[in-house]
Amino acid sequence: MALLDVIDLVVEFPTRRGILRALDEVSFSIEAGEILGVVGESGAGKSLTGAAIIGLLEPPGRVARGQIVFDGKRIDRLSQADMRPIRGRQIGAIFQDPLTTLDPLMSVGNQLVETMQTHLKLTDREARARAVQWLEEVGIPAAAERVNAYPHQFSGGMRQRVVIALALCAEPRLVIADEPTTALDVSIQAQIITLLKRLTASHGKSVMLVTHDMGVIAETADRVAVMYAGRIAEIGPVADVVRHPHHPYTEGLMGSIPSLDARVERLQQIDGAMPRIGAVPNGCAFNPRCKYVMPRCLTERPLLLKAGDSLAACLRVEEGSR
Amino acid sequence: MTAVFEAREVSRHFDVSRPFLQRILAGEGRRLLRAVDEVSFAIAPGATLSLVGESGCGKSTIARLAVGLYTPSAGEIRFEGQPISTARAQPALRRKMNMIFQDPYASLNPRWRVADIVAEPLKAFKLATGRAEIADRVAQLLTQVGLSARDGEKYPHEFSGGQRQRISIARALSSEPEFLVCDEPTSALDVSVQAQILNLMRDLQQKNGLTYLFISHNLAVVRHMSDQLGVMYLGRIVEQGPAESIFRTPRHPYTRLLLDAIPDISAIGRARIPVGGEVPSPINPPSGCTFHPRCALANDRCRAEKPMVTAVEGVDVMCHAVAEGRV
Numbered sequence: 001m002a003l004l005d006v007i008d009l010v011v012e013f014p015t016r017r018g019i020l021r022a023l024d025e026v027s028f029s030i031e032a033g034e035i036l037g038v039v040g041e042s043g044a045g046k047s048l049t050g051a052a053i054i055g056l057l058e059p060p061g062r063v064a065r066g067q068i069v070f071d072g073k074r075i076d077r078l079s080q081a082d083m084r085p086i087r088g089r090q091i092g093a094i095f096q097d098p099l100t101t102l103d104p105l106m107s108v109g110n111q112l113v114e115t116m117q118t119h120l121k122l123t124d125r126e127a128r129a130r131a132v133q134w135l136e137e138v139g140i141p142a143a144a145e146r147v148n149a150y151p152h153q154f155s156g157g158m159r160q161r162v163v164i165a166l167a168l169c170a171e172p173r174l175v176i177a178d179e180p181t182t183a184l185d186v187s188i189q190a191q192i193i194t195l196l197k198r199l200t201a202s203h204g205k206s207v208m209l210v211t212h213d214m215g216v217i218a219e220t221a222d223r224v225a226v227m228y229a230g231r232i233a234e235i236g237p238v239a240d241v242v243r244h245p246h247h248p249y250t251e252g253l254m255g256s257i258p259s260l261d262a263r264v265e266r267l268q269q270i271d272g273a274m275p276r277i278g279a280v281p282n283g284c285a286f287n288p289r290c291k292y293v294m295p296r297c298l299t300e301r302p303l304l305l306k307a308g309d310s311l312a313a314c315l316r317v318e319e320g321s322r
Numbered sequence: 323m324t325a326v327f328e329a330r331e332v333s334r335h336f337d338v339s340r341p342f343l344q345r346i347l348a349g350e351g352r353r354l355l356r357a358v359d360e361v362s363f364a365i366a367p368g369a370t371l372s373l374v375g376e377s378g379c380g381k382s383t384i385a386r387l388a389v390g391l392y393t394p395s396a397g398e399i400r401f402e403g404q405p406i407s408t409a410r411a412q413p414a415l416r417r418k419m420n421m422i423f424q425d426p427y428a429s430l431n432p433r434w435r436v437a438d439i440v441a442e443p444l445k446a447f448k449l450a451t452g453r454a455e456i457a458d459r460v461a462q463l464l465t466q467v468g469l470s471a472r473d474g475e476k477y478p479h480e481f482s483g484g485q486r487q488r489i490s491i492a493r494a495l496s497s498e499p500e501f502l503v504c505d506e507p508t509s510a511l512d513v514s515v516q517a518q519i520l521n522l523m524r525d526l527q528q529k530n531g532l533t534y535l536f537i538s539h540n541l542a543v544v545r546h547m548s549d550q551l552g553v554m555y556l557g558r559i560v561e562q563g564p565a566e567s568i569f570r571t572p573r574h575p576y577t578r579l580l581l582d583a584i585p586d587i588s589a590i591g592r593a594r595i596p597v598g599g600e601v602p603s604p605i606n607p608p609s610g611c612t613f614h615p616r617c618a619l620a621n622d623r624c625r626a627e628k629p630m631v632t633a634v635e636g637v638d639v640m641c642h643a644v645a646e647g648r649v
Contacts, residue, residue, distance in 0.1 A: 041512035155600055185376035185601065186539065190583035194594060212512065215542075215585030219592050239590050256517030258546040260586045263566070266524070267517040267546065273482045274512075 001072065002029035003206050004053070004174055009066035009076075011045075011052050013277075020278045022048055022061065024230045027304065030174065035200065035207040037221030037238065039214055039253075041274050044227040046210045050176040052076070053208070054091050055083040071173070089119040092172035094196075096179035098159035101166075102151040108135070108162045109147035112169050119170035134165040138195060157188035161195065168199060175200065178210045193220055214257055218242055226250050229275055229285035236310020246312035248290045284315065292316055324403065325364035326501050326533045327388065332397035334358040334383050338605060355605050357383040359557035360397065365550070367500070370527070370534040372544040372565065374580070375554035376601050381537045384554075385505040388535055389421050401501070417447040417497040424506035426486035430478040436489055437474030440464065443497040463492040468522060484515035491522065501533045508543060520546060541584055545569055553577045556604055556612040563637030573639045573649060575617045611642060619643040 011023035023045045030036045038046045051057050053068055055078065068076040075086060087093075095101050103111055112131035116122055122130065128147075135143035138161040151159055160180065167175055180196065181189040197220055200207050209221055217224050218238055225235040226247065234247040245251040255268025272289045281287055287297040296315050304311040305318055339345055339352040358380040365371045373381045386392045387399060390410040399406040401419060409415040420443075423429040430439055440460045444450045450459045461471035467488040478486055487507060494502055507523070508516040520543065526532060538544050544551065544565070551565040553576065561574040572578045582594065599616040602608055611629050614620035624642050631638045632645040643649050 041514065157600055186541075187376065187579055187583045188600060189585070190594065191598070193585065213585065214513070214587050215589075218587045218590045219585045219594075242587050242590060253514060254587065256514045257587055258517075258520070258540075258542040259588060260542045260545060260569070260581065260584060261588050263545055263569075266521055269517040269521055270514040271518070273484060273515060 003032045003034075003071060004030040004208075005067070005069040006049070006053070007067045007069065009049070009052060009068065010064045011048055011057065011061055012064040013061050015060075018278075021064075021280075022230050022277050023052065024280075025066070026227075026230070026232055027066075028225050028232060028235055030206050030208060032173070032206055033201075033204050034223065035197075035209055035221045037217035037224040038208060038210045038227060039212065039217050039224060040227035041212065043229075043274060043276065045230040045277075046212075046227050047178050048230075049227070050093070050178050050208060050210050054087050054093055054176060055080070056087075056093075085119070088115065088172065089170050090172050090174065092167035092170065092175045094160075094163055094167045094175065094177040094180045096182050098156065098163045098183070099151065101163050102159060104151055107148050107150055108154070111162075112147075112166060115166055116169050130169070134169050135162070137199065138162070138165045139191075157184055157191060160184060160188075160192050164192070164196060164199065168203065168205070171203070172205070174206045174208065176208045176210070179212070180209075181216060182211065182213070189216075196220070214242070214253070226253065229280050230277060231285055232304060232311075232313065233286065234307075234310055234312040234314075235304070236308070236312075240309045244308055246307035246310055246317055247286075247314045248292050248316075249286045250312075252289075284313070324367075325400075326367050326402060327535065328364040328400040329384075329388075330362050330398045330400070331360045332358060332362070332384075332387060332394045332399055333360055334380075334387055334392055335395045353605055356557050356607070357604060358387065358394075361554075361557070361559050362397075363550075363552055363559065363562060365501075365533055365535060367533055368527070368531050369549040370536050370547050371550040371552065372536040372538060372548035373552045373554055373559070374538060374541055374544050376539060376580075378556075378601055378604060379554040380557040380604075381539075381554050382505055385421070385503050385535065385537050388503045389419055413447055417443070417449070418499050419501045419503070420494040420497055420499040421503045421505065422487075422490050422494050422507045425510050426483055426490050427510070429490055430486060430493075432478055434477075435474065436464070436476055436478065436481075439478070439489060440474070440492045440496050443493065447497055449496070449498065459496070463496050464489075466495065466526070467492045468518075482515075483511050484518055487511060487515075487519050488522070491519075491526070495526065495530070499532070501535070503535045503537070505537045506539070507536075509538070509540070516543070523547070541580060542586070553580065556601065556607050558612070558640060559638075560613065560640045561637065567635065567637055573634060573637060573644050574641050575619055575643065575649075576613050579616070611640075617643075619648060 006028050009026045013020045040046045063076045109131045113127040116127045132143050132147050181192050221238050224238050224241050226233045228249050234250045252270035270289050283299045284297045284302050287293050302313040302315045304313045307317040334357050336355040338355045375381050390406050401409040437460050441456050450456045508519050536547050548565040551568050552559040552562040555576050561577045572581050608615050610626045611624045614624040629640045629642045631640050
């Protein structure tokens with residue numbers, strides 16, 4: 001059984017002009033020890049999926065339908081008080097901007113100690129020792145002295161290391177990493193990805209890695225979910241999705257990424273832009289931009305169906321025309 | 323072939339000293355940030371020269387120097403053979419250079435209609451007169467960048483990020499420039515939109531014979547766009563030459579680091595050994611070769627002596643190890 005099952009999740013935002021559906025029947029699962037990448041353009045709903053799982057949807061956003069099942073238990077209907085022991089202890093989170101994640105008025109050591117003592121039964125001395133261990137493990141030089149330093153005394157890359165230590169220190173089983181390297185320079189990004197991969201492998205964690213950077217996913221994830229306009233367009237093993245995309249959006253996305261390996265005369269481009277929530281067309285959400293569009297696409301919403309080793313939501317897959 | 327644009331040993335320093343009294347009380351001297359340090363390059367007509375590097379390497383400062391928004395602290399910038407200050411003083415030359423900025427949300431006036439934004443350079447340089455002529459030209463420019471002529475009636479907030487960047491490009495093109503400075507023009511955009519803008523920029527270059535100074539931190543985008551490439555580290559261009567040859571055989575250790583560090587979709591499940599360390603502060607750069615604290619090839623000479631440029635097969639490399647044949 002999977003560690004996390006998200007089943008037909010619908011997230012809605014009631015507004016004065018009606019209900020906006022930001023996530024529309026999103027289903028996927030994450031196995032124990034697996035890294036699932038979630039990729040998509042801004043506004044596709046990838047961060048929202050992560051927020052829904054850890055119960056941090058900004059009001060008035062709400063889970064309208066569907067289930068989130070973690071380790072066999074539904075967690076989408078829990079009260080804040082019941083969610084608190086799960087968030088941090090069972091499901092950890094890493095966000096994009098390390099400076100806003102950390103408390104500027106507390107030394108990084110105290111932040112680690114506070115997190116661990118909230119979730120684990122540790123004496124002050126034990127927690128302190130473990131905080132230093134964690135800082136060493138995430139590669140902070142002179143951890144024993146730096147444990148008393150404040151976030152502003154660290155560089156961006158070092159801060160993100162502290163955030164990773166904070167997310168992992170209560171030994172959660174699932175980590176939701178939302179754009180963990182986007183704010184960092186490439187050489188630092190490489191360090192952080194390697195660190196995240198190594199630590200989650202050695203501690204046996206599952207990771208949901210949310211990013212817009214397909215390169216990061218290709219290198220890090222086992223499987224990838226491609227999101228478009230609040231829905232999953234395609235989900236499957238990374239190699240399969242990158243090399244043999246089944247959904248026309250995935251195909252366009254892969255062709256539009258300039259590669260380091262070879263220079264092409266023209267990048268493939270998908271004309272138009274992703275629809276805003278509230279203005280998603282009927283049928284397949286991608287139909288206005290799709291070069292293979294058929295009359296059925298305008299009325300019928302495609303289901304996620306098996307295509308090769310992946311699942312793709314495209315009527316052409318259903319008709320077996322590929 | 324004469325270069326459209328040339329920078330000769332250009333430096334730009336910023337004074338980041340504390341106020342006079344505090345400096346006296348603390349007993350410290352002036353502090354200079356060397357954002358750009360003796361940088362030289364030239365761009366041939368119709369070509370694209372790209373500068374890549376991480377944040378703080380000075381690439382945006384060069385963009386601003388190039389269009390005259392900053393004056394160089396030392397060295398000389400020439401546009402069409404004339405010093406930049408002389409060129410900027412002549413409207414006929416000044417209109418030949420323009421700039422596209424990174425953030426299309428900040429670079430368009432939210433209270434102006436798109437038609438007015440695009441028409442402003444036309445009016446400023448008197449390239450079109452009379453309402454009808456200006457409207458015609460604006461419509462033509464908007465169509466050229468893939469928008470509709472009627473979009474001129476709208477305000478910037480009615481457009482998506484990609485469309486706004488198209489508006490910025492239309493505005494930049496309206497002065498009929500020959501030289502465009504593009505400072506991270508696609509960094510704020512999603513990949514599928516980025517592809518649209520990059521394709522548009524290349525089409526326009528071919529059609530109008532534009533020369534680009536293209537600034538980006540994304541090596542894959544740079545590879546797609548450039549003829550010439552300069553890799554910057556802490557205010558210096560450490561490797562410079564034909565883009566294809568640098569991508570084929572990167573020589574400077576920093577260029578290699580950058581190329582290795584980039585996650586690429588062709589490298590599925592790659593395991594890597596990342597280089598440690600971070601970019602040092604440009605206020606207090608390391609001695610000698612500024613890259614030595616992160617370089618595996620560094621020796622005593624690298625720590626003490628600033629490397630000079632060595633030409634290897636048409637590529638200029640600033641590295642002792644390359645010069646001594648230790649690579």
